[in-house]
Amino acid sequence: MEILSEYVKRLGYLFYLVDPKQSSFENINEVPDYITQVIPYFVSLIVIEQIILFAKNYRFIRVNDAIASLSQGILMELSKTGFKGFALMYYIYIYQNWRVFTLEWHHTSTWIIAFITVDFGFYWFHRFTHEMNILWAAHQVHHSSQEYNLTTALRQSVLHLLFQYIFYLPSALVIPPAVFLVHNQFNVLYQFWIHTQLIGTMGPLEYILNTPSHHRVHHGKDDYCIDKNYGGVLIIWDRLFGTFQQELHYISYGLTTNIKTFNPFNIQMHHYFSIFCKFFKINGFKNKYMTLFASPAWDVEPIAQQKCHKSVNNDIYDPQIPIFQQIYVLIHFAIIILIHTNLMQTINVLSHYREVISLSFICLSLTSFGFIMDRKYWSKYVEIFRSFSI
Known part of the structure; x- marks a missing residue:
């Protein structure tokens, strides 16, 4: 029963269904890495989604697009090792020196205020990444897939953390850093499951929450979808600030001018x-x-x-490679996932040299897989080099 209870509790992380008392902490170093804890749930739900799609006679996920999306997720997680502490440092500094008043970290009211303020900050961060070109340069990564499924949720920029925290700094005037860090993670986790076409509308919840229907609009490249539905967990911000758009019909996904690469x-x-x-x-x-x-x-x-x-381009970029190459890339990508998982678990005890070597090998591998899926003639030379560098 304990195992089942733990399973249900961690599954709830994806839907922001958590107990405020069990997810409130006084110090930063006490806050769990909730995102790492639910990685197996990411994988499980991606597999389940594909089984359901197959049962409904839809086509399977494109291997090349899925690997490209998951590769961005791996790179983003690697970037967090350097950027997260740097970004959080400024939040802590403002809280310690300039906070307006002190909220008790263990009070449920503090938890609720943090939930609202973090989501409000995310709305403006997300909106600016669409409305300012230099920020869009990072955020376009998330929109670059021409598919819309759970793997798309993991297609993230490595540079988001450099400026994302700027939009959360007003929260530092009142929200304790540990409480903020909890809600920052749950806000991200909630947005995983809304990247699916399997869920239609959700009744009255559509008025309050960001749902798959709302977020499909956000990822659309059709005229009526552009720059709409920026909300993270709550859709009320879009309704208040005039950026809400209801889903009307079938949506085309990707960038208005699609990139033709899996590198x-x-x-x-x-x-x-x-x-x-x-x-x-x-x-x-x-x-x-x-x-x-x-x-x-x-x-x-x-x-x-x-x-x-x-200038919407609906052509799907899908270069075909032989089945044996697809299997080869899948097997080796699975190995990279294991290496990445082990690295994240041991990074605090690794020497700087081992850390750099591991990071470099992962980046080289993901690049090589991209070359293979792009059918670049030099991919075999890069892959030979990668194989001998193990």
């Missing part, structure tokens, strides 16, 4: 290259400023700006 580093960085190329070529301070800080739709010519969101 994880191209997926992460391609829009930065585009921005800085334009920045150095364009004339005038105002134009350079707008290139960085205006909407991604902005262009020098008003006509080009008007057309930006209408």
